[in-house]
Amino acid sequence: MFRTLSAFLLAITLLTGCRPGRIYEEYHKFDKYTWERFDKVKFEIPVEDAGTEGDIVFTIRHITQYPYPNLPVNIILTTPSGEERILEKDIRLKDESDRFTGSVAGDLWDVEVTLWPGFYFHETGTYTVEFENLIPKMGIPGLVDIGLYVKKREKK
Numbered sequence: 538m539f540r541t542l543s544a545f546l547l548a549i550t551l552l553t554g555c556r557p558g559r560i561y562e563e564y565h566k567f568d569k570y571t572w573e574r575f576d577k578v579k580f581e582i583p584v585e586d587a588g589t590e591g592d593i594v595f596t597i598r599h600i601t602q603y604p605y606p607n608l609p610v611n612i613i614l615t616t617p618s619g620e621e622r623i624l625e626k627d628i629r630l631k632d633e634s635d636r637f638t639g640s641v642a643g644d645l646w647d648v649e650v651t652l653w654p655g656f657y658f659h660e661t662g663t664y665t666v667e668f669e670n671l672i673p674k675m676g677i678p679g680l681v682d683i684g685l686y687v688k689k690r691e692k693k
Contacts, residue, residue, distance in 0.1 A: 617662025
């Protein structure tokens with residue numbers, strides 16, 4: 538089972554590695570499919586062209602055994618000059634009928650949430666986006682990985 542799942546994850550990663558229009562894409566895999574309570578996950582977005590505009594999208598990959606209907610997270614975006622934008626988000630992973638949402642392949646579920654649509658990167662440098670899970674348990678089981686990507690918006 539583990540070999541099959543690993544091969545599947547590798548294939549998905551290779552197929553989704555270079556998607557058109559994405560100027561940044563990175564994923565953080567969790568050991569033993571568990572996000573420990575006080576482990577913050579940080580992504581660093583390098584920006585070389587001030588004036589770039591893009592959608593900042595959060596991705597979650599989990600297995601069917603994920604025990605909660607949601608994933609509450611605290612998100613801190615920091616610009617190169619130190620300006621912070623804080624967002625608390627309760628991401629619904631199940632609908633009102635207690636069924637998982639998102640796309641599914643076997644036992645894996647993928648959910649995407651646009652955090653900042655049309656975000657304007659007004660300066661060059663490294664933007665950081667840090668995630669902290671807010672479920673009051675020592676570890677959240679059933680999470681394969683979380684990720685972040687930026688899809689460039691074309692100027693009109």
